Amino acid sequence: MIFARSCYLIHDPSLPWTLTTKPTKPKSPLALTPRPIANSPPLFISRVLNQETPLSTAPLIHTVEEEEEEEEEEKEEEVYGLVNGVAGTVSVDNNPPVPSTRYKKKKKLDEEDKSIEDRFKLRNGKEVFAEKAYLVGVERKGATVDLFSIEESLKELGQLADTAGLLVVGSTHQKLDTPNPRTYIGSGKVAEIKSAVHALGVETVIFDDELSPGQLRNLEKSFGGDVRVCDRTALILDIFNQRAATHEASLQVALAQREYQLPRLTRMWTHLERQAGGKVKGMGEKQIEVDKRILRNQIGVLKKELESVRKHRKLYRNRRVSVPVPVVSLVGYTNAGKSTLLNQLTGAGVLAEDRLFATLDPTTRRVQMKNGNEFLLTDTVGFIQKLPTTLVAAFRATLEEISESSLVVHVVDISHPLAEQQIDAVNKVLSELDVSSIPKLMVWNKVDKVSDPQKLKLEAENEKDVVCVSALNGDGLQEFCNAVQEKLKDSMVWVEALFPFEKGELLSTIHQVGVVERTEYREDGTLVNAYVPLRFARLLTPLRQQLCKS
Numbered sequence: 220m221i222f223a224r225s226c227y228l229i230h231d232p233s234l235p236w237t238l239t240t241k242p243t244k245p246k247s248p249l250a251l252t253p254r255p256i257a258n259s260p261p262l263f264i265s266r267v268l269n270q271e272t273p274l275s276t277a278p279l280i281h282t283v284e285e286e287e288e289e290e291e292e293e294k295e296e297e298v299y300g301l302v303n304g305v306a307g308t309v310s311v312d313n314n315p316p317v318p319s320t321r322y323k324k325k326k327k328l329d330e331e332d333k334s335i336e337d338r339f340k341l342r343n344g345k346e347v348f349a350e351k352a353y354l355v356g357v358e359r360k361g362a363t364v365d366l367f368s369i370e371e372s373l374k375e376l377g378q379l380a381d382t383a384g385l386l387v388v389g390s391t392h393q394k395l396d397t398p399n400p401r402t403y404i405g406s407g408k409v410a411e412i413k414s415a416v417h418a419l420g421v422e423t424v425i426f427d428d429e430l431s432p433g434q435l436r437n438l439e440k441s442f443g444g445d446v447r448v449c450d451r452t453a454l455i456l457d458i459f460n461q462r463a464a465t466h467e468a469s470l471q472v473a474l475a476q477r478e479y480q481l482p483r484l485t486r487m488w489t490h491l492e493r494q495a496g497g498k499v500k501g502m503g504e505k506q507i508e509v510d511k512r513i514l515r516n517q518i519g520v521l522k523k524e525l526e527s528v529r530k531h532r533k534l535y536r537n538r539r540v541s542v543p544v545p546v547v548s549l550v551g552y553t554n555a556g557k558s559t560l561l562n563q564l565t566g567a568g569v570l571a572e573d574r575l576f577a578t579l580d581p582t583t584r585r586v587q588m589k590n591g592n593e594f595l596l597t598d599t600v601g602f603i604q605k606l607p608t609t610l611v612a613a614f615r616a617t618l619e620e621i622s623e624s625s626l627v628v629h630v631v632d633i634s635h636p637l638a639e640q641q642i643d644a645v646n647k648v649l650s651e652l653d654v655s656s657i658p659k660l661m662v663w664n665k666v667d668k669v670s671d672p673q674k675l676k677l678e679a680e681n682e683k684d685v686v687c688v689s690a691l692n693g694d695g696l697q698e699f700c701n702a703v704q705e706k707l708k709d710s711m712v713w714v715e716a717l718f719p720f721e722k723g724e725l726l727s728t729i730h731q732v733g734v735v736e737r738t739e740y741r742e743d744g745t746l747v748n749a750y751v752p753l754r755f756a757r758l759l760t761p762l763r764q765q766l767c768k769s
């Protein structure tokens with residue numbers, strides 16, 4: 220338990236709580252660092268221990284009773300040693316030595332050490348300590364807006380916790396008309412969770428919905444001890460923080476974290492007042508103001524830096540757009556198989572794994588079809604139900620790429636029992652982005668996992684704009700590419716142009732970027748009927764005029 224809190228010593232040095240003086244007389248290791256739990260955002264839910272070693276688990280102060288107990292044990296040890304000494308000469312089977320209290324205690328400690336040892340795990344190349352987590356959800360009576368049932372939502376929260384490197388040891392939920400403004404759940408439920416938390420040695424309680432700063436504070440106070448409370452948003456932010464690999468993704472996550480943190484700063488410094496016996500009332504309050512200012516400054520700096528990174532990326536994108544190859548975006552629920560599909564079609568080598576939010580940064584690769592046609596395929600960050608608004612806002616620029624594509628491909632894990640709800644959740648996020656006018660294609664992925672793939676394929680045929688694939692084994696990929704080409708026509712324009720022989724380069728480009736329907740070789744050149752991107756059609760204007768003249 221002591222070292223579980225060592226994480227509070229592990230934090231971004233730019234964060235406010237590293238900037239003030241430490242209390243002079245610490246009572247416990249916790250008091251060494253202002254404890255950002257009550258209302259501050261739990262920036263590091265999982266224990267990233269590669270920067271800091273855990274504090275010793277040995278108790279620092281021995282009580283009188285403990286000393287007496289130890290003396291007793293020492294005496295016992297002597298006797299036990301003697302018995303052992305004698306037993307050495309006698310048959311061990313006939314006289315098995317009786318283990319002393321100290322021996323039992325040592326064995327217990329060894330077992331505890333082992334179970335603690337087992338909780339150190341590698342996550343994204345970093346060693347984390349799998350803290351014991353307990354999940355709590357609330358089902359709103361008569362709510363029709365929730366896509367997922369409470370059990371389903373808690374199961375997903377468990378997956379999120381596992382992705383973040385936590386060890387889920389239990390969960391509970393409650394049906395409520397309206398959440399309690401003080402503690403979100405009712406007082407009886409708080410008491411029930413408190414006993415479960417203490418019985419199971421839980422270190423973090425995670426709520427499935429976003430909690431207000433006051434609710435976080437009151438719940439932590441109610442659970443007591445070192446139990447930390449956080450919500451789904453903080454957990455997702457933590458996963459994003461662990462996964463951010465590029466500069467832009469790190470900036471976006473840092474911005475989202477600070478925006479989440481800002482309203483939750485209250486009372487982070489009240490320990491100063493407590494330690495000074497309440498003589499310096501207002502000290503904590505002043506500190507909150509200082510911290511808020513620091514956070515606001517950091518948010519400003521991050522926004523500016525993001526702006527410049529984005530300008531650079533936009534420039535790159537514009538350069539890409541000047542080559543008029545159509546762009547197809549893959550969107551979908553996290554873990555649907557978007558990256559696997561991109562990898563299969565392009566050999567991109569993007570990380571694809573059975574964890575939530577494997578991808579944070581968009582990756583674009585060229586797909587070359589057998590008939591010579593090409594399109595650019597972009598893999599994007601996955602969506603999830605109850606996606607924190609701070610994250611959508613922070614990732615808006617990345618998601619904007621979707622709104623600039625010619626086709627949006629919605630990848631669905633059709634083998635998932637909640638496929639339909641996941642589709643609705645994705646559509647909900649898409650409706651927040653400006654993509655309604657972009658043609659869409661749906662891909663039912665993971666057909667290899669369903670019990671009757673043939674039946675599913677027939678079902679897909681009866682649906683409009685749906686293709687069945689298995690991104691993992693490559694089944695249906697040709698059909699997918701054909702469907703993409705067909706759908707791309709929706710965002711293209713129909714042209715008829717005459718390519719004189721000296722314009723051979725343009726003629727090969729039209730085969731690359733457009734969908735050529737008819738080619739006729741004439742004396743004065745090649746006559747082509749095709750669907751082409753608007754940008755390319757404009758390049759063809761002189762050739763179309765040429766056709767009118769001839």
Ligand SMILES: Nc1nc2c(ncn2[C@@H]2O[C@H](COP(=O)(O)OP(=O)(O)OP(=O)(O)O)[C@@H](O)[C@H]2O)c(=O)[nH]1
Binds near residue numbers: 666
């Ligand atoms: N059986 C089966 N598994 C698949 C298929 N496609 C993907 N998977 C698996 O599903 C898991 C998730 O795949 P990803 O490609 O990482 O999913 P994603 O949509 O990119 O996920 P995020 O990046 O988290 O949004 C991986 O373990 C894949 O191997 C498929 O067609 N069949």
Ligand SMILES: [Mg+2]
Binds near residue numbers: 557558570578
């Ligand atoms: Mg991915």
